Amino acid sequence: MINTPGQPACWNASVMFLVAALLCGCSALLPVKAPPLTLFSFDSPQPMIQAAATPSAKETAPTLIVSIPRAAAGFDSQRMIYVRQANTFEYFSQAQWVDTPANMLSPLLVTALERSGQFSAVMQSPTSADSRLRLDVEIVRLQQEFLKTPSQAHFTLRAHLLDTATREVVAWREFDAIVPSSNEDSYGGVLAANKAIRIVIEELVLFCGQTAGKAPKKVASEMRSSRR
Numbered sequence: 001m002i003n004t005p006g007q008p009a010c011w012n013a014s015v016m017f018l019v020a021a022l023l024c025g026c027s028a029l030l031p032v033k034a035p036p037l038t039l040f041s042f043d044s045p046q047p048m049i050q051a052a053a054t055p056s057a058k059e060t061a062p063t064l065i066v067s068i069p070r071a072a073a074g075f076d077s078q079r080m081i082y083v084r085q086a087n088t089f090e091y092f093s094q095a096q097w098v099d100t101p102a103n104m105l106s107p108l109l110v111t112a113l114e115r116s117g118q119f120s121a122v123m124q125s126p127t128s129a130d131s132r133l134r135l136d137v138e139i140v141r142l143q144q145e146f147l148k149t150p151s152q153a154h155f156t157l158r159a160h161l162l163d164t165a166t167r168e169v170v171a172w173r174e175f176d177a178i179v180p181s182s183n184e185d186s187y188g189g190v191l192a193a194n195k196a197i198r199i200v201i202e203e204l205v206l207f208c209g210q211t212a213g214k215a216p217k218k219v220a221s222e223m224r225s226s227r228r
């Protein structure tokens with residue numbers, strides 16, 4: 001800045017300092033750009049070994065309705081949970097699921113059960129079709145645990161098979177899978193979680209097939225007889 005006649009140099013320096021301060025203040029008011037949010041999903045179900053079924057066996061196999069999965073409190077949102085100490089949930093700030101785990105799980109279950117060849121048809125609720133068996137599932141746990149090294153993904157699913165005619169529980173089971181993470185970050189947890197989910201789905205398919213091997217009416221009759 002050029003000094004004008006009669007204008008002291010210290011005045012010019014003060015003006016320059018004031019302008020610089022104003023510029024700094026304005027820049028502080030600008031919104032800070034947050035790091036981008038990364039969205040993750042469950043893997044598409046891999047082809048499973050289909051049970052060999054003759055046309056006649058396929059015709060006599062029961063149909064199955066898969067209810068909309070539920071999730072326990074804390075696991076019913078898109079937020080990704082991790083644990084550093086028991087009974088304490090934390091959430092990744094820059095990573096989350098593309099949809100709720102329950103919504104992502106539903107098509108995987110239907111596809112896996114269809115491919116098993118153990119049912120004449122597998123339908124997703126809601127449906128107007130009739131079926132003698134209904135599968136209800138609830139996600140009990142889906143979290144990355146940093147309780148030891150390496151961290152691990154922990155997935156727990158509770159399943160109930162119901163006779164729709166009697167509304168009685170034919171069988172139920174809780175499935176649990178723990179898979180070590182390859183990396184100590186959210187991406188490593190996602191990869192491990194997908195492996196754990198696949199393990200549980202495969203076990204669930206076997207469970208449903210073995211239970212459906214008994215006609216629901218026969219199972220319900222056995223249950224009533226055992227109570228006498």
